[in-house]
Amino acid sequence: MLELKGASKSFGDTVALHATELRLPQSQITALIGPSGCGKSTLLRLLNGLLFPDTGEVCFDGERMTASNVQALRRRMGYVIQDGGLFPHLSAADNITLMARFLGWESARIDQRLDELAQLTRLRPGLLERFPAELSGGQAQRISLMRALMLEPEVLLLDEPLAALDPMIRSDLQEDLRAIFRRLETTVVLVTHDLAEPVYIADSVVLMRAGKIEQVATGSDLISAPANDFVRPFVRAQRYLQSTEDSG
Numbered sequence: 140m141l142e143l144k145g146a147s148k149s150f151g152d153t154v155a156l157h158a159t160e161l162r163l164p165q166s167q168i169t170a171l172i173g174p175s176g177c178g179k180s181t182l183l184r185l186l187n188g189l190l191f192p193d194t195g196e197v198c199f200d201g202e203r204m205t206a207s208n209v210q211a212l213r214r215r216m217g218y219v220i221q222d223g224g225l226f227p228h229l230s231a232a233d234n235i236t237l238m239a240r241f242l243g244w245e246s247a248r249i250d251q252r253l254d255e256l257a258q259l260t261r262l263r264p265g266l267l268e269r270f271p272a273e274l275s276g277g278q279a280q281r282i283s284l285m286r287a288l289m290l291e292p293e294v295l296l297l298d299e300p301l302a303a304l305d306p307m308i309r310s311d312l313q314e315d316l317r318a319i320f321r322r323l324e325t326t327v328v329l330v331t332h333d334l335a336e337p338v339y340i341a342d343s344v345v346l347m348r349a350g351k352i353e354q355v356a357t358g359s360d361l362i363s364a365p366a367n368d369f370v371r372p373f374v375r376a377q378r379y380l381q382s383t384e385d386s387g
């Protein structure tokens with residue numbers, strides 16, 4: 140569904156992503172994980188055409204992404220960022236329906252889709268009329284998710300969607316996300332720095348370091364069979380953090 144073929148990206152002297160090969164199959168949930176600054180967001184932005192690679196190419200459904208087709212291809216992808224990225228001057232409903240209105244959807248179709256999404260994300264009634272400043276972090280992320288899903292995307296890209304939430308809300312939303320992904324059968328790419336998240340949610344985990352992929356595996360294989368001397372301590376440190384969080 141999505142593919143990097145020798146794609147690399149630098150910013151000045153910083154190589155954010157070395158030439159990378161990666162295939163993300165249809166309907167699979169893939170997590171990108173690794174320490175801060177290892178290139179996760181850069182990889183995600185290459186996938187949705189917010190950035191173009193310096194070398195190599197990025198393909199969506201077999202088609203190479205270029206400046207001329209990127210707008211059309213991006214409408215087939217939903218994108219959720221850490222703080223939600225909602226427009227502060229628009230109500231939640233207007234944020235969600237902005238693109239559909241721009242594309243000329245009829246209001247009955249828009250209302251029906253809004254209802255479906257509110258059920259899917261278990262949004263509390265009444266929140267759609269609120270402005271982003273009147274929503275909690277968890278509510279804002281449900282609205283961002285609804286916005287990303289509005290046009291029924293084939294691919295959903297999420298950049299640390301739960302990172303800014305407190306642990307209780309995070310675990311609620313994590314459960315909901317898992318159920319939503321399974322139900323939609325969308326191709327999902329989820330950036331996270333917390334190993335517990337992909338082990339719970341993802342079919343496959345891509346572990347990165349310093350702009351390179353170190354290992355691609357299922358979450359449990361990553362833990363039971365770390366590929367090298369970077370993966371092993373990374374997994375151990377994550378498990379230690381997890382156990383201190385649990386006991387605290």
Ligand code: ADP
Pocket residue numbers: 150153154155173174175176177178179180181182
């Ligand atoms: P991660 O998402 O894993 O934290 P990023 O992909 O954001 O990592 O960043 C990878 C590297 O590229 C970092 O060293 C970061 O400072 C650098 N970088 C990312 N975006 C930019 C940018 N727009 N301008 C300059 N440097 C950037």
